[in-house]
Amino acid sequence: xxxxxALDLAEVAARLPAVRDLDTEAWTLPQAEILQLAWEVNDxxxxxxxxxxxxxxxxxxxxxxxxxPESPVGMFALAxxxxxxxxxxxxRGYVLGAVASTTAAASALRxxxxxxxxxxxxxxxxxxxxxxxxxxxxxxxxxxxxxVDPEPIAGGDVQYIHTVTLAAVDxxxxxxxxxxxxxxxxxxxxxxxxxRLTTPRWHASGLGFTTPIAATVxxxxxxxxxxxxxxxxxxxxxxxxRRIR
Amino acid sequence: MKxxxxxxxxVPRPWTRDSERIVYENALEQVKLADELGFDQVWAxxxxxxxxxxxxxxxxxxxxxxAMITRRIRVGHGIIVCVPEFNHPIKIAERTAVLDILSGxxxxxxxxxxxxxxxxxxxxxxxxxTKKTWDEFVRCLPRMWTSDRFAYDGExxxxxxxxxxxxxxxxxxxxxxxxxxxxxxxLDAADRGLGSLGLTFGQFAEQExxxxxxxxxxxxxxxxxxFVNDQVNTVNFLYxxxxxxxxxxxxxxxxxxxxxxxxxLISAREAYPSKSYQSLGLLPQLRRQATxxxxxxxxxxxxxxxxxxxxxxxxxxxxxxxxxxxxxxLNTLEAIPQADVLASLKLFARExxxxxxxxxx
Numbered sequence: 001x002x003x004x005x006a007l008d009l010a011e012v013a014a015r016l017p018a019v020r021d022l023d024t025e026a027w028t029l030p031q032a033e034i035l036q037l038a039w040e041v042n043d044x045x046x047x048x049x050x051x052x053x054x055x056x057x058x059x060x061x062x063x064x065x066x067x068x069p070e071s072p073v074g075m076f077a078l079a080x081x082x083x084x085x086x087x088x089x090x091x092r093g094y095v096l097g098a099v100a101s102t103t104a105a106a107s108a109l110r111x112x113x114x115x116x117x118x119x120x121x122x123x124x125x126x127x128x129x130x131x132x133x134x135x136x137x138x139x140x141x142x143x144x145x146x147x148v149d150p151e152p153i154a155g156g157d158v159q160y161i162h163t164v165t166l167a168a169v170d171x172x173x174x175x176x177x178x179x180x181x182x183x184x185x186x187x188x189x190x191x192x193x194x195x196r197l198t199t200p201r202w203h204a205s206g207l208g209f210t211t212p213i214a215a216t217v218x219x220x221x222x223x224x225x226x227x228x229x230x231x232x233x234x235x236x237x238x239x240x241x242r243r244i245r
Numbered sequence: 246m247k248x249x250x251x252x253x254x255x256v257p258r259p260w261t262r263d264s265e266r267i268v269y270e271n272a273l274e275q276v277k278l279a280d281e282l283g284f285d286q287v288w289a290x291x292x293x294x295x296x297x298x299x300x301x302x303x304x305x306x307x308x309x310x311x312a313m314i315t316r317r318i319r320v321g322h323g324i325i326v327c328v329p330e331f332n333h334p335i336k337i338a339e340r341t342a343v344l345d346i347l348s349g350x351x352x353x354x355x356x357x358x359x360x361x362x363x364x365x366x367x368x369x370x371x372x373x374x375t376k377k378t379w380d381e382f383v384r385c386l387p388r389m390w391t392s393d394r395f396a397y398d399g400e401x402x403x404x405x406x407x408x409x410x411x412x413x414x415x416x417x418x419x420x421x422x423x424x425x426x427x428x429x430x431x432l433d434a435a436d437r438g439l440g441s442l443g444l445t446f447g448q449f450a451e452q453e454x455x456x457x458x459x460x461x462x463x464x465x466x467x468x469x470x471x472f473v474n475d476q477v478n479t480v481n482f483l484y485x486x487x488x489x490x491x492x493x494x495x496x497x498x499x500x501x502x503x504x505x506x507x508x509x510l511i512s513a514r515e516a517y518p519s520k521s522y523q524s525l526g527l528l529p530q531l532r533r534q535a536t537x538x539x540x541x542x543x544x545x546x547x548x549x550x551x552x553x554x555x556x557x558x559x560x561x562x563x564x565x566x567x568x569x570x571x572x573x574x575l576n577t578l579e580a581i582p583q584a585d586v587l588a589s590l591k592l593f594a595r596e597x598x599x600x601x602x603x604x605x606x
Binding site: 001002003038040054056057058060086088089090091153154156157158159161187189211213214216 | 257258294295296297362363366367504505506508509510511514515516517518519520522523578
């Protein structure tokens, strides 16, 4: 059988977001601008992935920086670092760390969907030949990355992989599946470029980016949906998945 | 209808020094038996870096071994990845010619372009251009096999005039096929006069529609080779057991394991958005079969697992939708003991194959 993650839950238990309940209401998020950058990463990253999941072959990670112009908590931006893997047979991005640009957004994302999110400065700036994402935490730059040389592609060519977060649900660690819908209005593809990633600030010590894969930036209507599945992080998801609705 | 074997050569962890050797030796024993039992062909894939799923990066070597221990069974080299970072076209022409000679003219050649980031990224190949490179390769290959001297100046590769030797043994040349996983590729095959080497499992209605369109389209083709190969080849699982329920359960275990392994691969489109890979191809279907509503369907639609009667009925249905050949995956991760795999082959040959002998309806 495929390899499994090797995350030691005891090491992360104290900092897990507490999900208020699993009856989260959906958010509609029109006209979001999503920058996604993908790299292959070093082989020894299984220790960052929950034991319920399989590492991707080869292991890779994505940086996703999104600007939401409208939401129930107002405009905000969200940056995520995700280690990609498999939950059973399904590709999923496990969120290692995240930064939101407003306190209201950060609180809601932690309590409703279990994002391990802190409050910081998140910017997404478009130049004629690149789109640059910058993130600062406590005034310190912790991410600078870009899509370089964007070229138009069809929206249908972009496949977004659903997210899983690790959170405390009723006091117990659970993987929470976050599976938004996307209606892409505009899409471009380019090369990813990384200038800075302070991995400890993303709970990703040991993660190293090795080979660039691809970068995309899209404008799309999306959402944060109601939670449908939670999974036991310690056993294979084929045995440990619970359907909420 | 003709029957064959289809090898990915999956190797279960933990890997020991002998893990791969056992898988290869078991496969060779199966091929030797299949030849004696009257199976028509054995196919081996070309895959790279696909841990556990397929440890078969050099199918021409495996097929040479197959040819050396058999007398009649044809050897299907496919698919060969027609992307220059994987295989230079001159080397493809040369190596296939050698295999055709060594097998006494028993070679079939399948072509394709890889569908995983794992492989494309590993070879630093550009996913945007693989369809174009495949097209160049398949148009060159028959001429490389048959011309006294060959020169070429293309978009993706070029060569000055040379004699490409040795020549293929078959005249005019081995049959050519195209791997068909994504909808629409069967039309690419038809337009070029190439056989359709289907790599999807099950789903009669969908396959029937695609085969009908292939049959219609190939009548209008401009063949890239010296003859039109208008045959439809598909893959299936095979586990045949006197006890139908046990056969279904054992076959289901093999199929589930295969589908689960396949779903671990990174499809090209998952990582690298490109119009060259607009469809997700085989993987979503396998994921659905591994975990979705199809997963518990007894035996699955059209899958060849169970007792001889059930398997005969499934194959009759495939025959009725226009399939000419079916290649069987016999095992995954060695989940089925070798003795049981061999027994399944023997039972299939004794109880099922006669129903499809020439002249049987």
